[in-house]
Amino acid sequence: xxxxxxxxxxxxxxxxxxxxxxxxxxxxxxxxxxxxxxxxxxxxxxxxxxxxxxxxxxxxxxxxxxxxxxxxxxxxxxxxxxxxxxxxxxxxxxxxxxxxxxxxxxxxxxxxxxxxxxxxxxxxxxxxxxxxxxxxxxxxxxxxxxxxxxxxxxxxxxxxxxxxxxxxxxxxxxxxxxxxxxxxxxxxxxxxxxxxxxxxxxxxxxxxxxxxxxxxxxxxxxxxxxxxxxxxxxxxxxxxxxxxxxxxxxxxxxxxxxxxxxxxxxxxxxxxxxxxxxxxxxxxxxxxxxxxxxxxxxxxxxxxxxxxxxxxxxxxxxxxxxxxxxxxxxxxxxxxxxxxxxxxxxxxxxxxxxxxxxxxxxxxxxxxxxxxxxxxxxxxxx
Amino acid sequence: xxxxxxxxxxxxxxxxxxxxxxxxxxxxxxxxxxxxxxxxxxxxxxxxxxxxxxxxxxxxxxxxxxxxxxxxxxxxxxxxxxxxxxxxxxxxxxxxxxxxxxxxxxxxxxxxxxxxxxxxxxxxxxxxxxxxxxxxxxxxxxxxxxxxxxxxxxxxxxxxxxxxxxxxxxxxxxxxxxxxxxxxxxxxxxxxxxxxxxxxxxxxxxxxxxxxxxxxxxxxxxxxxxxxxxxxxxxxxxxxxxxxxxxxxxxxxxxxxxxxxxxxxxxxxxxxxxxxxxxxxxxxxxxxxxxxxxxxxxxxxxxxxxxxxxxxxxxxxxxxxxxxxxxxxxxxxxxxxx
Numbered sequence: 001x002x003x004x005x006x007x008x009x010x011x012x013x014x015x016x017x018x019x020x021x022x023x024x025x026x027x028x029x030x031x032x033x034x035x036x037x038x039x040x041x042x043x044x045x046x047x048x049x050x051x052x053x054x055x056x057x058x059x060x061x062x063x064x065x066x067x068x069x070x071x072x073x074x075x076x077x078x079x080x081x082x083x084x085x086x087x088x089x090x091x092x093x094x095x096x097x098x099x100x101x102x103x104x105x106x107x108x109x110x111x112x113x114x115x116x117x118x119x120x121x122x123x124x125x126x127x128x129x130x131x132x133x134x135x136x137x138x139x140x141x142x143x144x145x146x147x148x149x150x151x152x153x154x155x156x157x158x159x160x161x162x163x164x165x166x167x168x169x170x171x172x173x174x175x176x177x178x179x180x181x182x183x184x185x186x187x188x189x190x191x192x193x194x195x196x197x198x199x200x201x202x203x204x205x206x207x208x209x210x211x212x213x214x215x216x217x218x219x220x221x222x223x224x225x226x227x228x229x230x231x232x233x234x235x236x237x238x239x240x241x242x243x244x245x246x247x248x249x250x251x252x253x254x255x256x257x258x259x260x261x262x263x264x265x266x267x268x269x270x271x272x273x274x275x276x277x278x279x280x281x282x283x284x285x286x287x288x289x290x291x292x293x294x295x296x297x298x299x300x301x302x303x304x305x306x307x308x309x310x311x312x313x314x315x316x317x318x319x320x321x322x323x324x325x326x327x328x329x330x331x332x333x334x335x336x337x338x339x340x341x342x343x344x345x346x347x348x349x350x351x352x353x354x355x356x357x358x359x360x361x362x363x364x365x366x367x368x369x370x371x372x373x374x375x376x377x378x379x380x381x382x
Numbered sequence: 383x384x385x386x387x388x389x390x391x392x393x394x395x396x397x398x399x400x401x402x403x404x405x406x407x408x409x410x411x412x413x414x415x416x417x418x419x420x421x422x423x424x425x426x427x428x429x430x431x432x433x434x435x436x437x438x439x440x441x442x443x444x445x446x447x448x449x450x451x452x453x454x455x456x457x458x459x460x461x462x463x464x465x466x467x468x469x470x471x472x473x474x475x476x477x478x479x480x481x482x483x484x485x486x487x488x489x490x491x492x493x494x495x496x497x498x499x500x501x502x503x504x505x506x507x508x509x510x511x512x513x514x515x516x517x518x519x520x521x522x523x524x525x526x527x528x529x530x531x532x533x534x535x536x537x538x539x540x541x542x543x544x545x546x547x548x549x550x551x552x553x554x555x556x557x558x559x560x561x562x563x564x565x566x567x568x569x570x571x572x573x574x575x576x577x578x579x580x581x582x583x584x585x586x587x588x589x590x591x592x593x594x595x596x597x598x599x600x601x602x603x604x605x606x607x608x609x610x611x612x613x614x615x616x617x618x619x620x621x622x623x624x625x626x627x628x629x630x631x632x633x634x635x636x637x638x639x640x641x642x643x644x645x646x647x648x649x650x651x652x653x654x655x656x657x658x659x660x661x662x663x664x665x666x667x668x669x670x671x672x673x674x675x676x677x678x679x680x681x682x683x684x685x686x687x688x689x690x691x692x693x694x695x696x697x698x699x700x701x702x703x704x705x706x707x708x709x710x711x712x713x714x715x716x717x718x719x720x
Contacts, residue, residue, distance in 0.1 A: 073518045073519070073520065073697060074518075074519065074520055094670035101519065121520075121521070121696055122542070123698060124518065124695075124696040124697035124698030124699070124700070125696060125698050126695070126696045142520060142521055142522045142523075143479065143480055143482070143522055144452055144480070156666075175451075175452035176452070178450060178451035178452045178453040178456065179453050179454075179455075179483065180455050180483060181483070197502055206423070206452045207423065207424045208424045208426075208427055208428035208429065208449070208451065209423065209424060209449050209450075209451070211451075213451065214451045214452065216453070243547055269702065279431070280428070280431065284427070284428055284429070285424075285427040285428045340698075341695075341696070341698035341699045342699075343699045344696070345699060346690055346692045346695050346699060346702060347690070347692055350691070350692050350693065355691075357661070357691060358690070358691055358692070361660070361690045361691060362690075365690070365702060368708065368709060368712060369702075371712075372708050376706070376708040377701045377702050377706050377708065378701060
């Protein structure tokens with residue numbers, strides 16, 4: 001019996017069942033697994049999802065290269081996690097909200113954030129965190145797990161305002177499950193039964209610390225049990241499984257059946273193929289053979305093979321796709337590199353109304369810049 | 383410095399950076415005292431994200447150099463428990479900006495267990511955290527929030543500005559019977575090397591250090607700001623003939639009031655330089671202390687040259703946020719010419 005069927009057949013009065021084997025739709029060669037059903041997605045959507053996953057992979061390569069050239073600062077790569085990021089955002093409706101961490105570049109992009117906006121904060125420019133009205137994406141969360149109770153709170157607010165069809169999807173990592181905020185957020189989510197889906201991208205490593213060192217639990221999904229909510233393990237390298245499980249979880253969050261609780265904790269079982277960020281070297285703390293085992297289940301290859309087998313993709317289409325991706329990313333890099341930050345932005349948006357004292361401080365800085373020129377502020381500390 | 387804490391005269395010397403000196407301080411004390419353990423995120427196999435614990439895991443093993451789950455409250459709370467059991471824990475917060483989950487443990491417990499237990503218990507532990515800006519780090523990685531901890535009775539707060547002091551202050555912190563927040567200025571982790579004795583020595587947590595003697599104005603600072611302050615002092619001497627005394631506080635709590643006041647009585651003018659925002663910053667405390675102790679010596683308003691009252695910006699404009707030599711010079715001149 002597939003893990004998904006086990007979930008489907010569970011007694012709704014006891015909503016917590018932990019699938020030992022992650023839910024899977026595609027096998028490593030892109031074949032549909034026995035007993036698996038394909039999610040209800042149009043051919044066009046499937047191809048578009050693949051293009052976004054490929055774009056994410058290429059964006060990662062370019063961003064790492066930009067960091068090496070000193071054109072952006074520290075970058076958190078997502079290679080290996082693009083399939084899960086793209087698929088979970090495909091499952092979102094436009095009105096749903098996304099709470100990303102510093103690694104969910106592709107999840108943000110798919111839910112409406114421009115690529116150039118992803119790059120700007122990496123160049124130290126804050127405007128990248130500002131997303132247009134109507135794009136429901138929070139600025140990335142860097143202090144670990146802090147987004148979890150906040151995502152719960154926004155979902156709670158939606159429910160209290162009769163908008164439970166505005167679900168909230170909150171990303172977190174395996175390391176985050178050790179923080180108190182994780183516990184408090186999920187506990188509240190269960191108690192107040194809010195329309196939220198928590199996606200734990202269990203990439204097995206929190207910088208140098210392996211998953212086994214984060215928790216003695218066998219799985220992360222089983223932690224859901226202690227909050228009275230559903231926990232599901234999914235093959236995070238399988239974009240279709242990720243889409244399917246996230247979509248079901250979002251549907252349940254918005255319109256639960258009798259006896260169901262709205263929140264779900266999804267454990268995406270995947271792997272951080274590269275470094276935590278461009279500032280660390282994984283060979284110092286893990287065996288790279290381990291990565292190779294996971295790379296055999298690469299989400300890009302796997303999904304691509306599936307599409308070829310389905311007759312939805314051929315080499316010509318893929319070459320066109322690659323050309324589009326290159327152009328899109330190059331344009332974004334150019335836009336991000338042209339962006340600048342005015343020092344006066346320091347003082348903006350601290351409060352709705354700038355206090356007098358801050359006004360004085362701004363005037364003080366203006367006067368110094370006028371007198372000495374901006375060059376006098378450059379790298380004196382170095 | 384008392385002779386009891388100074389290194390032996392014939393102890394070998396190594397040229398170390400500040401972060402290497404921190405590591406050497408840990409190594410020295412762990413070699414001497416089995417109860418010293420290091421715990422935190424990525425401190426073990428990875429040797430710390432700044433390499434501050436490099437080689438310690440290999441030397442002392444995974445029961446003394448401990449990679450913990452990712453949980454700052456857990457790290458500091460368990461370190462308090464370890465200290466109560468008779469261990470000497472050194473808890474690493476990966477960046478000061480991530481210390482807040484541990485705030486409750488620090489201020490509600492580490493700081494006051496001695497007083498709550500009427501002196502029966504104490505929490506001899508060190509919480510290390512890299513802090514400060516200037517390295518183009520991501521958001522939340524560049525804060526200077528020493529004032530939060532200086533404000534808390536029962537905690538000691540230390541911030542070295544040289545490799546020699548880093549090792550000596552860290553050893554003194556490890557031997558201190560009270561909890562110490564040890565703030566490491568990561569901007570100067572690798573900025574320069576200095577001769578550091580390989581053996582044990584302490585720099586006491588009671589003494590500020592006069593880095594540059596001068597007669598016209600006393601400038602008080604610490605950590606990474608010591609360097610631009612010294613640069614500003616040299617520039618002012620060359621360009622304006624102003625003779626600046628630079629006092630590196632080293633220990634921010636408790637303050638070395640004697641050295642602060644003695645210097646001020648000599649110069650009659652003062653400025654304080656810190657990275658943290660101006661409002662509620664340590665500059666206010668130093669300024670008030672001087673006025674309480676030496677008002678009649680005062681010849682000009684005491685100038686605060688600090689970070690602005692804004693969040694630490696993303697890195698493109700952080701050099702405008704931090705007190706640079708140009709701002710420091712301007713502030714000093716204004717005070718001297720008052």
